[in-house]
Amino acid sequence: ELSIVSREPDRVRRHTLVVADAGSSGVPLRALTLEVIEPRFERQVHLETASRAGLWSPAGCGLLFRAGDESQLRLPLATDKRFVRMAIRDGDDAPLTVRAVRGEYRRQEVVLETPSAGPLEVLVGREDDRAPEYDLAAFAARVHELALAPATLGPLASNPRFAPATDSSPRPWTERHRVVLGVLLGLLALALAWWAYTLVRASA
Known part of the structure; x- marks a missing residue:
């Protein structure tokens, strides 16, 4: 569940800005579901996302409605940024009461190919490293039924063989x-x- 940071009705532009926080960047959100208490409504919504609040970029649009037994409270979204801002078009109606915002994301798996069974060492944490390129990624995308053995991650530990790169060249005079x-x-x-x-x- 995303935390609601702010709600700002704007009667001049006739919309309400709702900002939600995923907690950190990197969460692969694929949709938002809103909890709204009003019994009937229909509102257009424009979505924007940002890694830091204030630097917004367009992220799509959607429609919220509730009419009798039918309702649509899910907004499609594809982002891994931390903040989501929803501009809910109110028109001349009162702003909706949004009590909660829940995010959806697909489960992600890490698939490793090993020559034999046994413990493995996985190196993580280097932000400036390039992504690896192996045939395994293309092979797994083509073959839908792979015989995968589950693995359990152990605790994170520092790598004693790693040392940050240092510039040994002499500084200018x-x-x-x-x-x-x-x-x-x-x-x-x-x-x-x-x-x-x-x-x-x-x-x-």
Whole structure:
């Protein structure tokens, strides 16, 4: 369930902005389902998403309605961003009472091909690394029935063989002697100022 961050009715634009927070980016949302208490309504909704509130980008639209035994409270969505903003078109009606926003996402699986059974070491956490490319991904997409053996993840642990890359090249002289360079530039500025002052006095 997403937490509702804000509700802002706008009577000039005749809509209500509802902002929901998924908690963090990376959740592969595929739809939102709203809990609305009004017994009958029909409202158009425009969706926007953002990794940080304030940087919104369009993410689709949908229709909410409830009429008798029929209702549509699900909004299709495809995003992994943290925030979702819904602009619910009110027209001249009162804003809807949205009590909850629930997200849907597809279950994701990690499939590994190993030469033999036994414990495996999976390396994770490097954000700047490229995605791997193996034939297994294309093969699994074509073969719908794979004989998969379930695996259990153990606790995360630091990798003793990993060390962050360091730049061993020497820094330029200007970076290694910033204080000295600043003093020299200051003295040069004073000398130029004194020289200009003497020229003005001589011409006078």
